[in-house]
Amino acid sequence: MDLRTVRERLGEPVEQTRQAGVPGQVHATLDRRLRDLLDHDPGTRDGSDPEDLHQMRVAVRRMRSVLGENKASLDPEWTDELRAELGSLGRALGPVRDLDVLIERFRAHIAELPEPDQRPARALVTRLTRRRGSARRRMLAALDAPSYPALLARLVDTVNAGVPARQEKKKAKPAKPVTPKDVLARPHRKLRRAVEALGPEPADEDLHALRIKVKKLRYGTEMIRATAGKPAKRAVRAAAELQDILGEHQDACVAEEEIRAFLPNADPAAAFAVGRIAEREEAGRRAARDAWHPAWLRLDEATRALLR
Structure with missing residues (x-):
């Protein structure tokens, strides 16, 4: 499934979730963060602006975090499976982003050094840039793997249908405002x-x-x-x-x-x-x-x- 198909299936942003209580809040959050992820996917693949990768990684982390922190109100098996899939994607994105941060940090330091020290110090950046190239190839392979569009499809289905809530043994009471x-x-x-x-x-x-x-x-x-x-x-x-x-x-x-x-x-x-x-x-x-x-x-x- 390509990004265009994903967006066509996703439809309009959720302005008022159909679900009440905590599941409704999680539903609205997943909708926002999925759209963030899709917005920054092309730039992450292109690699011209490191901010795209940063924002894509943040979207993944926020989805995973909101699922984990509200697991008591959600279907536990569904939650664990989705968090595991998001975790795999986050681990694919993480090394490149971490190296981007280091490279930018060291370049800023080097720019403030006296001129005679700048050239030899760049050897440190060169070392990190080589590692980033290898990490980026692994990241792109993960984004091209079947598991990534499968995750997107699962997220789209969730946003369209709603978040699976935990099934209570007793008769459920009407959900109160969060x-x-x-x-x-x-x-x-x-x-x-x-x-x-x-x-x-x-x-x-x-x-x-x-x-x-x-x-x-x-x-x-x-x-x-x-x-x-x-x-x-x-x-x-x-x-x-x-x-x-x-x-x-x-x-x-x-x-x-x-x-x-x-x-x-x-x-x-x-x-x-x-x-x-x-x-x-x-x-x-x-x-x-x-x-x-x-x-x-x-x-x-x-x-x-x-x-x-």
Whole structure:
């Protein structure tokens, strides 16, 4: 099934879902994110603008996250199968996007180095660009595989027919309007407990795990933003701020790992230049460590206001 056929089958955007309760919110979210995915598919294949791949990957992650966080209200077997298929697509897109981020990051650092250091430092970018070429070939092969159009067809069927809700043994009561507690209480509780478990100097991997929990809370808040009004918008902004800080920390950690892998085989000029980049990354990592907890307090306050 090509993209044109997918769009013809998809029809008009869902303005008012036919489903009530949490399944209705999930239905509307899948509709929006599927359209995002389709919008950025051509650009991802073309490769001229890295933002297309970024937005396509974000669409996949948001669909997978909203399904996982609301599994209690959905058909569990259907949810697990669809999340697994989305996970496979996300893993195909991820390596190229991660390398895009690193390459852009190092190029920005190199542009700020003294002129004599710029040329030897580019050896680091050349190394990453070769890896990106291999990762991109694997990504395109995944997009051309039969599993990808099969996933699109499944998503289209879901958007057209509605999300399969969990079947209750007892007679189901009429669905009530979705409240922030229905969507946000669980991810907020898990995030708060994770923060409380951290020591004064959290390990890098613990802060990365925290960022994943922040994203889940943010995606849930975005799902109800249209109905929850300004408090939800404030919570989304606070989540985005914390996510960005933790993302900067993670990017700096990954960059430092790449530098450590590069240095043993680098010539002296390249090693010196890239060492200066490492100093910048260490400074950025430390700044993010200083900033994340105040940002968490702002997010916690904004989310608590929604849950009152």
